[in-house]
Amino acid sequence: PTAMKQLAVVQFFSWFALFSMWIYTTSAVTRHIYGATDATSAAYNEGADWVSLLFAVYNGIAAVVAIGLPWLAKRTSRRFTHMVCLVIGGLSLISIYFLGNPDLLLLPMIGIGIAWASILSMPYAMLAGALPADKMGYYMGVFNFFIVIPQIVAATILGFIVGYFFDGLAIYALIVGGASMILAGVLSLRVEDEE
Known part of the structure; x- marks a missing residue:
């Protein structure tokens, strides 16, 4: 279905952003904010522990926000709601570069x-x-490829990009991820969504 093809592209860039965050946040925060590159140092471990807490926070926020998403989608549209959420997420990822205080x-x-x-x-x-009701399971399974494919792409190219273009500074992987998430948000407006 056309909507599935359009959503697959949105999913690709959304999940590429997530994998860049999951892979690089610890090294980005420990170096960029804590000034630590030695994984055995106290500062590095303090930063890594803080990242673990930060990840718990965003999961908790997601659980609360999920309750309100249907309300917003009903008053606007699912496409608009998804776009707004992804743009907020992308800008948030990019903003980490500009923050010097761990708190x-x-x-x-x-x-x-x-x-x-x-x-x-x-x-x-x-x-x-x-989706046609009789093939719902099949199409949902295929749709989940667009969670796996960006993971493979991120694992394959992000290390090269960070090493070659960004001199090994992981914070830039978060900026790339943020830009990818914003792109996904913009692309979500193209999805042919039948409410």
């Missing part, structure tokens, strides 16, 4: 949690209306 990293986690809530729900809500 302030809680703010981008709110935005990332908003995006995460939408990524886990809105594409499937849009897709469900576009």
